Amino acid sequence: MKHLTRRDFMEYLGRMGLAGTILPRSVAGWGLDLPISLDEAAGYASSIMKGGKAAMKAMEDFTPEQEYYIGRTVGAVVLSRYKPLKNETANHYLNLVGQTLALASDLPEVFNGYHLLILDSDDINAFATPSGLIFVTRGMVRCCSNEGELAAVLAHEIGHVQAKHGIQSIEKGRITEAIAIIGIEATKTFADSDIASLTETFEGSINDITTTLINNGYSRSFEDEADQAAVTILERIGYSPVNLVNMLKIMYQRLDPGGMDFARTHPSPKSRIKNLEKIIKPDAMAAENSTRARRFKAALQNV
Amino acid sequence: MAETMCVQVRKCSLRKKPSFLGAPLRDLDYGDQVTIDETRNSWVRVTPVDGKGSGWLHLSALTEKKIILGHDSPEVKTGASSDEIALAGKGFNRQVEERFKQNNRNVDFAPIDAMEKIVISQAEMHAFLVDGGLDSLGEGQT
Numbered sequence A: 001m002k003h004l005t006r007r008d009f010m011e012y013l014g015r016m017g018l019a020g021t022i023l024p025r026s027v028a029g030w031g032l033d034l035p036i037s038l039d040e041a042a043g044y045a046s047s048i049m050k051g052g053k054a055a056m057k058a059m060e061d062f063t064p065e066q067e068y069y070i071g072r073t074v075g076a077v078v079l080s081r082y083k084p085l086k087n088e089t090a091n092h093y094l095n096l097v098g099q100t101l102a103l104a105s106d107l108p109e110v111f112n113g114y115h116l117l118i119l120d121s122d123d124i125n126a127f128a129t130p131s132g133l134i135f136v137t138r139g140m141v142r143c144c145s146n147e148g149e150l151a152a153v154l155a156h157e158i159g160h161v162q163a164k165h166g167i168q169s170i171e172k173g174r175i176t177e178a179i180a181i182i183g184i185e186a187t188k189t190f191a192d193s194d195i196a197s198l199t200e201t202f203e204g205s206i207n208d209i210t211t212t213l214i215n216n217g218y219s220r221s222f223e224d225e226a227d228q229a230a231v232t233i234l235e236r237i238g239y240s241p242v243n244l245v246n247m248l249k250i251m252y253q254r255l256d257p258g259g260m261d262f263a264r265t266h267p268s269p270k271s272r273i274k275n276l277e278k279i280i281k282p283d284a285m286a287a288e289n290s291t292r293a294r295r296f297k298a299a300l301q302n303v
Numbered sequence B: 001m002a003e004t005m006c007v008q009v010r011k012c013s014l015r016k017k018p019s020f021l022g023a024p025l026r027d028l029d030y031g032d033q034v035t036i037d038e039t040r041n042s043w044v045r046v047t048p049v050d051g052k053g054s055g056w057l058h059l060s061a062l063t064e065k066k067i068i069l070g071h072d073s074p075e076v077k078t079g080a081s082s083d084e085i086a087l088a089g090k091g092f093n094r095q096v097e098e099r100f101k102q103n104n105r106n107v108d109f110a111p112i113d114a115m116e117k118i119v120i121s122q123a124e125m126h127a128f129l130v131d132g133g134l135d136s137l138g139e140g141q142t
Helices: A006-015 A038-050 A054-061 A064-081 A088-103 A138-143 A147-162 A172-186 A192-216 A220-237 A242-254 A269-279 A290-300 B094-103 B110-116 B122-131
Strands: A115-119 A126-128 A133-137 B004-007 B011-015 B024-029 B033-040 B043-048 B055-058 B066-068 B085-087
Touching: A054 A172, A064 A133, A064 A192, A064 B094, A064 B110, A088 A115, A088 A147, A088 A220, A088 A290, A088 B122, A115 A138, A115 B110, A126 A147, A133 A138, A133 A147, A138 A147, A138 A242, A147 A220, A147 A242, A147 A290, A172 A192, A192 B094, A220 A242, A220 A269, A242 A269, B004 B066, B024 B055
Parallel strands: A115 A133, B066 B085
Antiparallel strands: A126 A133, B004 B033, B011 B024, B011 B055, B033 B043, B043 B055
């Protein structure tokens, strides 16, 4: 009986057209050089094909702790392209609004809490990493005319975190690889070579996410999902969801259609407004409270 | 038998009421086990297995998997499946981050560490909501 290495097994799955499929955990957990025969591999491959739900497991296969390490590194890569805005008052206020909103989301508890930062850039853009690091450019903050509109931007980003859109932009084949390597740790501690290959998979995953966030953007359906989550979060906390529509209208006016920022990575604000108007009641707009107006101005006047 | 769950976040507070504005009773850490006494929407009233007190947690802080902190626990040795257990510190972890840093010296984590230190207190959040005429993260709301 020929004993297969993990690489053989992956190649075999590749030939079966299954390279992008998620392995059942029990198989993945076998690890690097455990002996399985080609016949056994064929058996597992066919059981994978039957397991239509397997791909849905991708997100669940990363614990919140692992998402946290992915998120930190994605954040560090974002900050290698954009500088943080050095304005303690503004950043504190952004965290006050954002961390409060996050508690009204469906995912209030992430591994190490939500944290937010303004980026020193005139681009109009916002990014959220897995596990709740949220970045908003100065250009985006300047588009917001009040606290409710800022809350709408942040609630949309929290919507991406809650739905784990970042994790889902990792190539499926890479997750298969990661799980195959991660699995072995259940039976032994890592050898140096395992760390090296795990780091390689990690780097690839980070690259998948940052490319999506910065260059390609999410799918139309993910943006709609984040918009819908934003409406719910805003309503739960008492901001009018009309703020999200207002914000999109402002962005529609200011965006440079051929630009490198939000315009490049997001569906047109016009189509998003159309979808939002289906779910928001027209009389939802509440008057802006004077305390909110005051603190918004005080915190962000120098941004 | 009461269901047992584990804390899957670094730290969370057991609260007197099912709300993030409920008074914190005690902190729980990653991997701590609790038994579920009562469920209300996305909140559960739990008793930590050490038996010290009972209070409310948001369900997103918990997992049905047993979180194993060490590699030499009986579950790891008997090869329990990853549907049942999760190893703390497995996979993408601090060690992998360190290796990533060695390979990518242009990527600076210091601003991320600084960002993670910005934590808004419960008192400040409460004042923010009340002063702004906003809702109070009500009981069982999420």
